[in-house]
Amino acid sequence: MTLAAGFLRGATSRLLPVSVPLRFFALAVLSQLGLWLTVFIYAEALTAFRGGLSPALGALHILTVGMLASTVIGASLQILPVATGKALPAVWPARLIFWLLLAGLGGFLGGVLGFRLLLFMAGGAALGLALLLFAMLIAANLWRPGAQRVAAAYAGAGLMALLATAALGVALALDFELGWIPSHARTALAHLVLGGYGFMGLTALGFSHVLVPMFALSKAPAARPAYLALAVALAGIVSGVAGALVDSTALLVAAAACGLVAVAVHLRLMRHSLQTGMRKRLGLSFVLVRGAWVALPLSLLTGGLVAVGWAGQRAGLLFGILLFGGWLQSFVTGTLQRILPMLVSMHMVAARKRKTWLEPHADRLLLVHAVAHGLALAALLIAALTGWSGAARAAGLVGSLGALAFVAFSADTAAGLLQNPPREG
Amino acid sequence: MSTSHISQALHQDHEATVAFTERLETLLARHPRQPPDAADPLVAKLLRDLPAMLDTEISRHFDFEEAELFRHLAEAGEEDIGTHLSEEHDAMRPLGRRLIELIGPALVQGFDDAGWKEFRTVGAELCERMVMHVQKEEMVLLPLIETSLDAETDASLYADYMGNN
Numbered sequence: 203m204t205l206a207a208g209f210l211r212g213a214t215s216r217l218l219p220v221s222v223p224l225r226f227f228a229l230a231v232l233s234q235l236g237l238w239l240t241v242f243i244y245a246e247a248l249t250a251f252r253g254g255l256s257p258a259l260g261a262l263h264i265l266t267v268g269m270l271a272s273t274v275i276g277a278s279l280q281i282l283p284v285a286t287g288k289a290l291p292a293v294w295p296a297r298l299i300f301w302l303l304l305a306g307l308g309g310f311l312g313g314v315l316g317f318r319l320l321l322f323m324a325g326g327a328a329l330g331l332a333l334l335l336f337a338m339l340i341a342a343n344l345w346r347p348g349a350q351r352v353a354a355a356y357a358g359a360g361l362m363a364l365l366a367t368a369a370l371g372v373a374l375a376l377d378f379e380l381g382w383i384p385s386h387a388r389t390a391l392a393h394l395v396l397g398g399y400g401f402m403g404l405t406a407l408g409f410s411h412v413l414v415p416m417f418a419l420s421k422a423p424a425a426r427p428a429y430l431a432l433a434v435a436l437a438g439i440v441s442g443v444a445g446a447l448v449d450s451t452a453l454l455v456a457a458a459a460c461g462l463v464a465v466a467v468h469l470r471l472m473r474h475s476l477q478t479g480m481r482k483r484l485g486l487s488f489v490l491v492r493g494a495w496v497a498l499p500l501s502l503l504t505g506g507l508v509a510v511g512w513a514g515q516r517a518g519l520l521f522g523i524l525l526f527g528g529w530l531q532s533f534v535t536g537t538l539q540r541i542l543p544m545l546v547s548m549h550m551v552a553a554r555k556r557k558t559w560l561e562p563h564a565d566r567l568l569l570v571h572a573v574a575h576g577l578a579l580a581a582l583l584i585a586a587l588t589g590w591s592g593a594a595r596a597a598g599l600v601g602s603l604g605a606l607a608f609v610a611f612s613a614d615t616a617a618g619l620l621q622n623p624p625r626e627g
Numbered sequence: 628m629s630t631s632h633i634s635q636a637l638h639q640d641h642e643a644t645v646a647f648t649e650r651l652e653t654l655l656a657r658h659p660r661q662p663p664d665a666a667d668p669l670v671a672k673l674l675r676d677l678p679a680m681l682d683t684e685i686s687r688h689f690d691f692e693e694a695e696l697f698r699h700l701a702e703a704g705e706e707d708i709g710t711h712l713s714e715e716h717d718a719m720r721p722l723g724r725r726l727i728e729l730i731g732p733a734l735v736q737g738f739d740d741a742g743w744k745e746f747r748t749v750g751a752e753l754c755e756r757m758v759m760h761v762q763k764e765e766m767v768l769l770p771l772i773e774t775s776l777d778a779e780t781d782a783s784l785y786a787d788y789m790g791n792n
Contacts, residue, residue, distance in 0.1 A: 416762055419645060480645040480765075481758065483652055544759060565656070 218279060220545065222296050224616060226276025227542060229304065230534065231612045233268025235605035237261055238578065242598025245591040251519065253387055255322065255378060260314035265526055266397060267329060268307050273534045274405045275299065275336050277541065278357060281412060283343060295339045302332035310375075319378055326375030333368040337361050352428045356408020359436055363400025366443075367393060391446035398525045399461065400439045403498075406533050407435070407468055414472055417488075417540055418479025423471035431471075435464035451509050458506030465499050486565075486572045490536030493576070497528025519586040527579050535575065535608065539568055542615045567611040574604025632785035633696070634772045640688050641761045647680045648754050655747050655754070662743030665733050674730050681723040684757075689716040691788050696772070699784065703775040708768060715760050722753040 241248055244257035251258035279296050283289050290296065306328030313322020344358045370393040377383040415422050438460025445453030472495070476484075501524035507513035508521050578601030585594035650673055654663060663670045693716065697709025729746045738746060776784070 416766060419641075419758075419762060419765055480642050480761075481649070483649045543755075565659070 218283070218290070218296070219293065222293060222300075223276040223280040223545060225297075225300050226272045226279070227538060227545075227612070228616075229300070230269045230273040230276070230538065231605075231609055233264050233272065233307075234531070234535070235602060235609055236268060237264045238598050238601030238605050240264060240598070241582070242595055242602060245585070245594035245598060249519075249585050249589050249591045249594050253390065255314060255317065255319070257315055260311050262522070262526065263307070263310055263314075265531060266402070267303070267310070270402050270526070270530050270534055271333070272303065273538060274360075274402055275303070277409060277537075278336075278340055278405065280545065281353070281409060290339065290343065295335060299332050299336050299339070302328050302335065306330075306332055323375045323379060326372055330368040330372040333364055337365050337368075352411045352422070352425050352432075353408045355429065356404050356411070356432055359432060360401050360404035360408065363396050363404060363439065367397040367401050370396065385449070388446050388449055392443045394522070394525075395439060395442040395446060395457070398530065399435070399442065402530055404432070404435065404439075406530065407431070409537075410468070410472060413537055413541070414475050414491075415479070417481065417484060418476050419481040420475045420479035423475050427467050427471055431464045431467035434460050434467070438464060445509070451511075454509035455506050458502045458509065461502040461505075462499055465502065469495055469499075486568050487536045487539045490532045490539075490572055490575065494529050494533035494536060497524050497532060501525040501529055516587055516589065520583060523579065523582050523586055527582065532575065532579075535571065539571075539608075539611065542612055546615055564611055564614065567607040567614075570607035571604040571611065574600050574607065578604060631769075631773050631776065631781050633776075633781050633788060634769045636785060636788055637688070637692075637764065637772075638769060640684060641765060644680070644684045644688075644757060645761055647676070648757050651677070651750055652754050655750055658743070658747070662738035662740060665737040671734065674734055677730055678727050681727060685716075685720060685723040689720070692716070695784055695787055699780055700771065700775055705771055705775055708771060712760070712764065712768065715756065715763075719753060719756050719760070722749050722756070725749050726753065 240257060240261040244261065247257045248261060279290065306325050309321050309325025309328060311325070313319060313325055340357070341361060344354050344361065370389060373383060374386065374389055374393060377386055377389075383389050411423055411428060414420075438457045441453045441460060442457030444450070445455075445457055476488075501521060504513060504517060504521045504524055508517045513520070578597040581593045581597035581600065585591065585597060654670065654673055657663070665671060665674060693709070693713050697706075697713065700706070700709055726746065726749055729742060729749070733742060733746070772781070
């Protein structure tokens, strides 16, 4: 079977059982709800966050690990074998990764919210192991060049960043007990840059080269500027990590500048893709994606201003919200609401009647989510700027309502699989 | 730039289909519960255009692919893609036929609530399936034509397809 035919039949019968990517997406969708509930419950701790073992650290990792990393893993397991034309060697490691991720996240959160250091460290170690296993599973796949070389190159770079993120993360978790890291805060910033812009950021940019043309029905963006953007982004990430570790303002500013250049090239490619696409009616999903594209350069700009000390004391929190909430969370929810129905439809028996995402209640659920997501992020930004915990609590409440709507949409979409069981492999 | 004439012809069909699908989606999205006024010039035009579009896309395009194109791809060792896309054609044909059946009375006396509900359900499913189908053909089938068919076969298929006009 060729790659081309494999794309069409593989997703339904050959590459992965649908339950594998779906479980990661389910964790992501539920984590979004968990994130906003945590913000609601711990609003005071969140607005007062200045580092250390705090519920804010838990909220950040519900978002980064539970939602963002889980989505990246689910999407990578589904998309990369198609992109490279090489099936995963076995399915059980993917299932093991999920359970390790779930147990690790549970331990990590239990430790943070219950202030139980041993549980926190065990959770962190399990998360590190899950991410290491994922890196090993997917690395073999990336060695073989396929039709989607650009996406594979970004994913490969993201994978290297993931290994460094996980290593620093485990080291940071153990540091609470061992005290072996000279500067916990600087190392935490390096961990944040590697995870946010490296692992998750690069993977999101790379998958955009597959997903955006697919949704817009346009040709793949030009490869050469895409590689240029990757090289500049990598230079920025290396500079940012070095700047964080050695506390160099110049390196951090250079990192932000490189990031802005890479983003400018990327967004130009995406705009061309959308302009030349056959599909103009891209719906709410692309409202979120466009919002993410605004937040990404804003996060870099804010990061640069924080580095030179021009952004005020509270801007560090603002930077984190723009990076993880504005860019990554918006992008992930925007693409997930397109990927989920497509994934489900590809696994259904073709001839059977089924629900469609155009049904009125599905539209309404997505509208509720999109509006709530925007309002919650705005309230969170106000909370970050003013230190007013009431705004953070409102963000948690509104965000939870939106996340609930997204859970309902996802459950309704996935329910189609129960009505129309996947065909046998 | 595509060098295959048949690939270009199918791509042009896809452009027309997606543009029409978006018109239909817009109508369905604007009237989630109450039926639209079928006498409205824009609605009436869409309803009048729909059978012709379905005839072009579903009858001519699908039939050509199944009768000619997929056979040649199978001979070139690419049988699976034709099997998969044919299954999708089979799922869409009854939806198109049902829409045409519903349009006839609607053009004369407008939609009643039940008729609109069914039109909306069937139309939404057809739009969703059609867009995904076009995505697959654009991403996989058309590149495959470029690499699997020689120039002579391509020219012969193109002549057959245009002759069907």
